[in-house]
Amino acid sequence: MGPRWKGKGSKAKALADPMSKIVLQLHSCLIQSNSEGLLCGCSVLLSVEAQQADLLSRSCFGETMVTVEKDKQWFELSMEEAFYLCYALKCLKIVEDQCPKSDDQIWQYMKSRSALFPYLYKAYSHLRMKNWVVMSGITYGADFVAYRHHPELVHSEYAVIVSSEEEGDADKRLRVWSDIHCATRLCGGVAKTLLVLDISRNGHSVDSPSCLESYTVKERTITRWNPEQCREDHTIVESENGAKAGI
């Protein structure tokens, strides 16, 4: 299942405006404005001006919040998004109670909020570093969905499930056949491919974000094979159901 662009010209538009460039602009723009995000539960709140707001929207970081304030636009970032801007791109400071937090402190905080955060973050940053747009996949029962470019131009291609066998009991998804049926059936219905990102810590700990570099990511798709549709040649024909496509 290749990319499904939304309407004519979307592909050309995406090609002319690569995501890496938009993120680069966001990077310098956030640095210039010395942006600070406020740690708030499992979210990081960020208030920005028009230019940053435009870049955050175009690069799909966070969700805009509706407030009465006219001069400021508030964004709510997920933990992965915030930590990516903070730790990987180094263009966002995260504060709690007006007190700036170190990378290690934020890492500990986010880990305490979600035991799987190290794996989810590794998966998120892995795809982001390849310039894929990564957004929440919760409505598809997945961790993330991955887009080739902005969701306005293209449908998401993958529903991403993050898996780590090292985590044992904390990660029990896709361990029984009915889960595999369920996930592939759902993905097929919304024209996505199920992508499992297997994170290995390779013996390294989860104590500090500096361990992330030693983690490895293996990409695997799980697809259903239909013997009735694949008799002719070697290409695996996926069942397509464009009518029910997602965002």
Add this chain to the structure above:
Amino acid sequence: MEEVDSANILGEPDMNDVDDQEEEVYYASVPASKLQPRAVVSMARWNNEMGIAEVVVQKGTFSKTTGIVRSGKLYYSIEEVLFLVEIGALLLLDESDTGLSLEDIYVKMSGGKYKFCWEEFRAYRQLKSLGYIVGRHGIPWSMKGAKSNCESIPSQGFPESDKVLNLESEEIRSVIGLFNEMQINKVRPVFNVYLPNSKFRKSSPGDPSFVLCFTRGYPPSKVELEALEGQCGSIPLKFCNVEQGRVSFFSFDTVELPVLP
């Protein structure tokens, strides 16, 4: 090709339909068999000890893609026998040359004596009905065409003689032994599957389109996947899940998402 013909009359309901179509379920009565009796019927004699059947009368074109050839003789495995008997293309004789009914054969298979696995047979039947060519993984079609590629056992050309046949059946049994060991690890490669191909030759089968694997109870783990991938090299793997009477096939393929601009 007869295999293709049989696809139309023996097609299983579409298991993989993404639409929410209910399968046809019959309330009043089961419809009568649509299979036509065949004019040409092969005959094979069951070998209790080896758990395979030696073909004694060969008719039709099934032998092009069914059975293994050893020393000029054609042998059918249990699932091959059962499939051919079910579609009326084979008459199975017992060791005293008495014809066995389908019921006799089901009784034989259900005994657990012959390492027969109903779930594997379900997958075999579905693929064969659609014209796929299905052989046992690790058991060469013929000793001539035996290749070590993706086979569990190293195989070499054997001179053809009756003595060697016995040796070879030893080999078959040792291969089955290998399968049993793998069953402990839950995951086992079972069938080599080739796409429908009228030019298929047992003496040069080439690489299968994929190796069909079965698991015991659970989807394959990462470790199991990697071990099997290492074993089968470049040949793709698929995994079969037979549950609640449904046969499903899944690929767990390693991919590499491109780095986008």
